[in-house]
Amino acid sequence: KQEVTQIPAALSVPEGENLVLNCSFTDSAIYNLQWFRQDPGKGLTSLLLIQSSQREQTSGRLNASLDKSSGRSTLYIAASQPGDSATYLCAVRPNSGNTPLVFGKGTRLSVIA
């Protein structure tokens, strides 16, 4: 059974710092991996999606990498801002069919002004 783990569970950094969030998964046979942002009491905002054949994706200050063979992904946030404060969720899609995503517990990020 696929399990997704995110480290750290919580992180607090001063504004302007670069930071890395980690995600690991137990079964390397995935179709894709996705990073989401969730604000308190809100739904999910998709940030980046990496197909299993890709190594990384970038969007603005965000960069996500994928090492499928080792079962790891990282989300790099450059020049963090207070508006980046949220919970970041990593999720893997097991195959190309209509299968549900398997989520990690998330990393709660606080960026202090």
Added chain:
Amino acid sequence: GAVVSQHPSWVICKSGTSVKIECRSLDFQATTMFWYRQFPKQSLMLMATSNEGSKATYEQGVEKDKFLINHASLTLSTLTVTSAHPEDSSFYICSASGNQPQHFGDGTRLSIL
């Protein structure tokens, strides 16, 4: 982009009440919809998978008679929490899939008094 509308966004009701949550795909046909539940500071846990016109498939430990799922059309799925109790208080999120990637609703916060 694809939009999934979930309604209501927040419900407060008395114990014993039944609550219906709607999930609509606004601009695409969702052959499959997933229902997730999220407890505070926890990850999203899959409750059930529903395919249009078929009975839903429930995850282990989720009572199908308590959480009634209907997916009668390609644009609408409903989750009814029957005879809700305080322990059913949670954040419920739907996800619709007709094509990649999956699209999430904004969630429903259910509070049972």
